[in-house]
Amino acid sequence: MSQTTHTEEQQEPAGSKKLAAVSVLKFGGTSVKSIARIQHVAEIVKERLKHGKVLVVVSAMGDTTDYLLKLAHQCSKTPDQRELDSLLSTGEHISITLLSMMLKTLDVSARSVTAYQLGIFTENVHNKARIIDIKTDNLAQAFETCDALVVAGFQGVTANGDITTLGRGGSDTTAVALAAAAGAKYCDIYTDVDGIYTSDPNKIPKARLLDRISYGEVVEMARLGAQVIHPRAVELARQYGVILRVRNTFKPDHQGTSIDGGEDMEIYRSISGVATDKDQACVTIMDVPDQPGIAARVVGGLAKKAIVVDMIMQAFHPTAGLNNITFTVASTDLPQTIKTLEELKTEMGAKAVHADEDIAKVSLVGAGMAGQPDIAARLFETLGTAKINIKMITSSEMKITCVVSRGQADKAAKLIHDAFELEKV
Amino acid sequence: MSQTTHTEEQQEPAGSKKLAAVSVLKFGGTSVKSIARIQHVAEIVKERLKHGKVLVVVSAMGDTTDYLLKLAHQCSKTPDQRELDSLLSTGEHISITLLSMMLKTLDVSARSVTAYQLGIFTENVHNKARIIDIKTDNLAQAFETCDALVVAGFQGVTANGDITTLGRGGSDTTAVALAAAAGAKYCDIYTDVDGIYTSDPNKIPKARLLDRISYGEVVEMARLGAQVIHPRAVELARQYGVILRVRNTFKPDHQGTSIDGGEDMEIYRSISGVATDKDQACVTIMDVPDQPGIAARVVGGLAKKAIVVDMIMQAFHPTAGLNNITFTVASTDLPQTIKTLEELKTEMGAKAVHADEDIAKVSLVGAGMAGQPDIAARLFETLGTAKINIKMITSSEMKITCVVSRGQADKAAKLIHDAFELEKV
Numbered sequence: 058m059s060q061t062t063h064t065e066e067q068q069e070p071a072g073s074k075k076l077a078a079v080s081v082l083k084f085g086g087t088s089v090k091s092i093a094r095i096q097h098v099a100e101i102v103k104e105r106l107k108h109g110k111v112l113v114v115v116s117a118m119g120d121t122t123d124y125l126l127k128l129a130h131q132c133s134k135t136p137d138q139r140e141l142d143s144l145l146s147t148g149e150h151i152s153i154t155l156l157s158m159m160l161k162t163l164d165v166s167a168r169s170v171t172a173y174q175l176g177i178f179t180e181n182v183h184n185k186a187r188i189i190d191i192k193t194d195n196l197a198q199a200f201e202t203c204d205a206l207v208v209a210g211f212q213g214v215t216a217n218g219d220i221t222t223l224g225r226g227g228s229d230t231t232a233v234a235l236a237a238a239a240g241a242k243y244c245d246i247y248t249d250v251d252g253i254y255t256s257d258p259n260k261i262p263k264a265r266l267l268d269r270i271s272y273g274e275v276v277e278m279a280r281l282g283a284q285v286i287h288p289r290a291v292e293l294a295r296q297y298g299v300i301l302r303v304r305n306t307f308k309p310d311h312q313g314t315s316i317d318g319g320e321d322m323e324i325y326r327s328i329s330g331v332a333t334d335k336d337q338a339c340v341t342i343m344d345v346p347d348q349p350g351i352a353a354r355v356v357g358g359l360a361k362k363a364i365v366v367d368m369i370m371q372a373f374h375p376t377a378g379l380n381n382i383t384f385t386v387a388s389t390d391l392p393q394t395i396k397t398l399e400e401l402k403t404e405m406g407a408k409a410v411h412a413d414e415d416i417a418k419v420s421l422v423g424a425g426m427a428g429q430p431d432i433a434a435r436l437f438e439t440l441g442t443a444k445i446n447i448k449m450i451t452s453s454e455m456k457i458t459c460v461v462s463r464g465q466a467d468k469a470a471k472l473i474h475d476a477f478e479l480e481k482v
Numbered sequence: 483m484s485q486t487t488h489t490e491e492q493q494e495p496a497g498s499k500k501l502a503a504v505s506v507l508k509f510g511g512t513s514v515k516s517i518a519r520i521q522h523v524a525e526i527v528k529e530r531l532k533h534g535k536v537l538v539v540v541s542a543m544g545d546t547t548d549y550l551l552k553l554a555h556q557c558s559k560t561p562d563q564r565e566l567d568s569l570l571s572t573g574e575h576i577s578i579t580l581l582s583m584m585l586k587t588l589d590v591s592a593r594s595v596t597a598y599q600l601g602i603f604t605e606n607v608h609n610k611a612r613i614i615d616i617k618t619d620n621l622a623q624a625f626e627t628c629d630a631l632v633v634a635g636f637q638g639v640t641a642n643g644d645i646t647t648l649g650r651g652g653s654d655t656t657a658v659a660l661a662a663a664a665g666a667k668y669c670d671i672y673t674d675v676d677g678i679y680t681s682d683p684n685k686i687p688k689a690r691l692l693d694r695i696s697y698g699e700v701v702e703m704a705r706l707g708a709q710v711i712h713p714r715a716v717e718l719a720r721q722y723g724v725i726l727r728v729r730n731t732f733k734p735d736h737q738g739t740s741i742d743g744g745e746d747m748e749i750y751r752s753i754s755g756v757a758t759d760k761d762q763a764c765v766t767i768m769d770v771p772d773q774p775g776i777a778a779r780v781v782g783g784l785a786k787k788a789i790v791v792d793m794i795m796q797a798f799h800p801t802a803g804l805n806n807i808t809f810t811v812a813s814t815d816l817p818q819t820i821k822t823l824e825e826l827k828t829e830m831g832a833k834a835v836h837a838d839e840d841i842a843k844v845s846l847v848g849a850g851m852a853g854q855p856d857i858a859a860r861l862f863e864t865l866g867t868a869k870i871n872i873k874m875i876t877s878s879e880m881k882i883t884c885v886v887s888r889g890q891a892d893k894a895a896k897l898i899h900d901a902f903e904l905e906k907v
Contacts (some may be wrong), residue, residue, distance in 0.1 A: 092556040125576070132583040140586070141595055144579035147572040153548070154569035158557040161565070169565055173598060174643050218599050419575040 078109035079239045079444065083210065083232035084247045088306040089152050090119030092159075096300040099159040099193035101247070101309045102205055106165065110200050112239060112369040114210040114232040115156055117148025138183035143213075143220040146171070149209035149228070157207045166201035173220065175199065175471070179213030185224030185363075186213050188231070191238040196328030202250060208235060213453050226287020233290045235298035243301050246286050247306040251286055253278070255479035258465050263480040264317045268312070270329055271319025275301075277422045277456040278332045291316060295431030319424055328432070331473045333466045335417040338391045339448065341383040342398050344408035347373065350423075351405060358401050368418075368451045368458065383449065385460065388414065413433060420458040432477075435458055439476040445469050503534035504625070504664045508635065508657035509672045513731040514577050515544030517584075524584040526672070526734050527630055531590065531902075535625050537664060538656040539580055539635040542573025564739040567637075568645040571596070574634035574653070582632045590791050593628035597637040598645065600624065602656065604638030610649030610788070613656070613758075632659060639742030651712020658715045662722035669724050670738075672731040673710050677739030678703070680711055680755040680904035684788035685892050688905040692754060693737070696744025699754045700726075702847045702881040716741060744849055753857065755900045758891045759841040763816045764873070766808040767823050769833035772798065776830060779895050780807055783826050789815045793843075793876045793883065808874065810885065813839065841873060842891035845883040846898060858882055865900040 077263045082102065098115075105111045123143050136144075153169035160167035176195045179186035183405040198204050210228025213221045223230055229246060236244035251266050253275060258264040270278075272295035276288040285303050294301050294316065304313035345351050356366050369384040386394050391412060398399050426432045436457055440447055445468070449460035461469050474480070507527065507793060514520050523540075530536045537588045550569050554561040569753075576592035585592035606610035624631050635653025638646045648655055655742050661669035674689050678700060683689040695703075697720035701713040704812040710728055719726050719741065725851075729738035770776050794809040811819050816837060823835045851857045861882055865872055870893070886894050899905070 092553065128517065128576070128580055129583060132520065132580050133587045135582045137586045140579040143594055144576060144583075150572050150575070151553070151569060154565040155553060155557050157565045158569075161562045162558045170566055171568075174645075185877075220599075326825060329595045335801045400900045474718065 059174055068237060075398050079241050080105050080108060081236040081239065081241045081244045082109045082111060082112070082247060083114040083228060083245065084116065084306060085249070086116040086119050086122070086245055087249045089117075089156065089401065090117050094306075095152070095156050096158050096308065098247075099156060099163055099165070101306070102156075102160060102167075103163050103165050104309070106124050106204055111205045112196075112235055113156065113205060113207045114228055115149060115152045115207065116228040117145075117154075118152050121148040122150065139219055142183045142222045143221050146212040146220045146382070147211070149211050151208045153209045157205075160205055160207070165205050166203045167205040167207055168208045169209075170199060170201065171209045171355050172231075173214045173218075177208075177213045177234070179215060179223065181215040181217065181219065181221075181222045182215055183219075183221055186215075186221035188213060188223065188234045192236055193238050193240075194236070220303050226289045228292060228325075229287045229290030233293045233297070233299055233301070236299045241416045242300060243302055245302045245304055246290075246296065247309075248285060249306060250285060250303075251301045251305045251308065251311060253316075253330075256332065256470055256474050260333075261331075261471050261474050263358055263474060264330075265480050267329060269312050269315045269317065269319070271424050272316055273455050274319065274422050274424050275316050276328045277420065277453070278330055286316070327429060328421060328423035328477050328479065330422050330479060331470050332420050332422060333476075334420075335463055335466055336388045336415055337385050337396075337418055337460075338388050339383060339385050339413040339416045339460065340391070340394055340398065341381055341411040341413075342405075342407050342409075343381050343411060344377070344379040345382060346381050347378045347380055348453070351380060354379055354380055354405060355384075355398070355401060355471060356393055358397055359386075362397055364394055364397070368449055368460065370451075385416070385418070385449070390425055400408060413448075415463050417463040418460055419466055419469045419473065420456050421477070422456045424455050426455060426457070435476060436473060439472050440469055443468065443472055444474075492778045504537050504666050504668045505530050505533060505535070506537045506539070506657055506661040506664065506669045507672060508539040508653060508670065508732060509541065510569050510653065510674070511541040511547070512674045513672055514540055514581065517580070519731075520577070520581050520584050523672075523731065524581060524588055524747060526731070527581075527585060527592075528588050528590050528736070529531045530831055531862070533630055536620075536630045536662060537660055537666075538581065538632045539660060540574060540577045540613060540632065541635050541653040542570075543577050544582075546573040546576065549758040549897055552576035564644055567608045567647045570647050571634070571637040571645045574636055578632045578634045579660075582630075585630055585632070589627045590630050593624065594632045594634075595624060596634045597656075598639045602633075602638045604640060604646045604648065606640040606642065606644065606646075606865070608646055609646075611640075611646035613638060613648065616659055616680055618663050618665075621660070621664055623641075651714045653716030654712045654719060658718045658722070658724055658726070661724045662718070668727055669719065670729055671715075672729050672734075674711060674731060675710060675728075676730045676733065676736060677728045678741075678755075681757065681895055683897050684844055685758075686756075686896050686898060686899050689755075690905050692739050694740045694742065695754055696849045697741055699744065699847050699849050700741050700881050702845065702878070703755055703757045703880055711741070725773060725778050740874055753846060753902050753904065755847050756895050756902075757845050757847060758895045759845075760888055760891055762810050762812045762841055762843055762885075763813050763819075764808060764810050764838040764841045764885065765816070765819055765823065765838040766806055766838075767827060767830075767832050767834075768806050768836060769802070769804040770807060771831045772803045772805055776805060777807055779830065780823070780826060784811075784819060787820055787822055789822070793885065794880060795873055795874055795876075809906070810841070810843070810874070837874075841885050842888040843883050843885055844891055844894045844898065845881050846902070847881045851880060851882070855899055860901060861898060864897050865894055868893065870897075 071217045157167040157169040178190040210231040254264040256264040279288040301316040367385045445465045448458045582592040582594040603615040635656040679689040681689040704713040726741035792810045797806045872884045
């Protein structure tokens with residue numbers, strides 16, 4: 058019988074058969090974009106072998122995925138999804154073999170495996186498949202013949218033998234799923250930054266590197282544009298209790314930022330950072346006659362097109378009996394959103410669809426902000442004093458997000474960072 | 483139970499479960515080297531669908547394989563063979579997906595499969611694996627969901643799930659093996675020439691396109707440098723009685739050259755062509771003390787390094803009791819050959835190893851030349867009259883090969899073509 062680890066779809070615990078002390082390392086596309094960088098990665102892997110076996114997950118080299126996408130779009134404006142996934146999977150297939158060759162030249166017993174070869178099973182969906190199952194027996198078996206197992210990120214295989222890709226954050230997700238399957242305590246995400254900061258250090262020089270942050274906070278920050286690690290991978294890490302460590306490929310001795318449950322974190326820190334996201338647009342469907350479930354119809358209609366609606370606001374005009382429903386979507390989804398809403402407009406008897414691209418989200422994130430109303434007050438006051446108009450507001454237990462004009466977003470973030478003295482957290 | 487077709491290793495007949503009327507088409511790297519060419523190939527495939535299902539085997543696009551090899555050699559001077567095979571397999575993996583996408587845009591129900599996905603099983607050898615087994619059930623099943631099945635040539639998978647490549651002529655071999663497994667009568671090899679000529683038409687303008695040639699003749703011609711189709715694929719076609727058709731991708735209406743058993747061919751034609759091969763070198767191990775089995779030791783020692791020895795000549799000097807063993811190898815194998823012989827030299831008590839790179843083979847090929855000694859006589863006379871020195875001679879049932887100085891090879895071929903009036907065959 059094969060031990061299995063159910064990952065993204067089911068919440069069962071990992072299989073009982075554990076591998077002894079495996080380090081799990083993930084390197085993104087910029088970390089393997091040239092042969093020189095692959096050599097650098099190989100040296101990091103070799104160093105890690107002093108502490109036991111190593112499982113390495115790699116993305117495609119630099120611009121390979123873009124190149125393959127370009128080829129696909131030269132064949133077809135709407136490439137067949139099954140074929141596209143199979144094509145894109147070659148990007149990681151190339152990088153795993155090169156890294157393994159390089160490791161071999163460093164006398165490391167290395168072995169590359171595609172998702173197909175290892176058996177990273179996903180649901181039968183293309184372009185954004187979720188991992189269903191990784192056979193821990195396969196992992197244990199693969200490690201019998203090597204010290205460093207190099208696994209292609211971002212890809213999977215269906216029960217029918219079709220190749221799938223995991224979509225955005227796919228390689229991070231592969232790494233976390235494998236760490237869970239291998240029973241590893243840590244999953245190290247190597248990237249080209251030092252870790253997670255209180256805000257974008259390119260824009261706010263005072264921004265400070267965090268030693269530690271909770272899963273929840275990093276998900277909020279990632280959703281808000283601080284894309285060091287994809288929220289989906291963080292959610293999976295939380296589910297399996299894998300501690301993520303975001304580290305800099307080019308400073309392998311730095312510890313980076315640990316992401317964990319944050320159990321004792323709130324006692325010393327209520328706010329962890331401020332994040333901005335400019336790749337957003339705001340859409341309003343106007344004068345929708347009041348009926349039960351109109352918001353659900355809008356969100357549901359968009360969900361069918363795989364458009365994720367984020368902030369949503371419904372304003373009712375009591376005398377007219379009409380509603381305006383406003384929400385934010387990713388800028389890339391805007392054309393499709395407008396098209397879908399125009400169809401819904403007639404169906405729902407609404408008057409117009411209005412889009413506003415001049416927006417950005419600025420968010421204050423912190424696990425300890427719940428129940429501290431003075432934080433929101435200070436935030437709004439900071440923006441108000443600076444005459445930055447707030448277009449929308451939402452808040453959750455660990456964040457407050459304000460939509461402002463796109464041109465004012467960086468200024469807003471800087472003012473907030475100063476007002477909350479985030480450089481001292 | 484799965485029906486299986488044993489191909490390169492065993493001579494059993496193909497499985498009894500046949501697919502109804504499948505056309506098998508193979509396109510080489512130049513035929514798919516750009517998106518425009520892939521579109522052209524897709525149109526040929528679509529046209530063929532009028533006659534039933536189509537199985538298409540494709541090579542990697544243009545220079546992809548060279549590019550991947552270059553990457554591998556940047557990682558390591560001697561890349562790990564398992565990793566190299568896995569890397570190289572991505573070349574065909576890319577081209578099958580692009581061709582399938584293109585077919586889909588032409589409303590063809592197409593589906594790409596790698597060797598891994600289809601189950602083209604090979605022996606567990608890298609870089610030049612032989613096909614052991616193709617499950618005809620898998621083929622039949624794959625065709626249930628598509629009209630055009632696009633299969634990656636040149637690659638295979640071992641029982642352990644390692645990716646292999648088939649080496650030179652690999653894609654041709656894949657196509658023939660699949661034609662045999664599918665029970666197809668024909669296997670069409672699309673290339674960038676019109677078919678097989680009596681000699682190289684670039685060098686001998688009188689050279690004539692042959693409508694038909696026998697397996698044996700084409701193997702001899704291919705071994706001698708006329709590389710339209712790899713002899714290995716021809717041998718496999720002969721074994722399974724698959725009729726090969728060499729056709730021009732850019733003149734899809736031309737019939738090209740058929741390659742078959744040539745049963746009734748010799749009654750009208752004794753000579754089919756003249757071929758030259760300049761990528762050859764001649765090596766002599768000198769003054770080997772006379773002992774039984776010395777030639778076997780030389781050839782065996784080279785075989786261990788996968789060096790194929792072609793023409794071999796042993797000259798015994800009775801008074802000295804010493805032998806000179808001379809043979810030809812591919813130029814690319816020369817450094818390794820010299821190295822191996824230098825080792826054997828001491829072991830065998832020989833005096834010296836001598837290499838001659840200034841050679842070329844010129845061969846006259848024809849199924850009907852056996853038992854006609856006047857053909858050999860006329861050949862030697864033609865070269866003698868032109869003062870072309872013959873360094874070595876070998877002959878078989880359907881060819882006579884002369885080794886001459888490399889600079890004289892083209893002239894020799896032209897003279898022979900004229901002497902035998904091959905433009906009239």
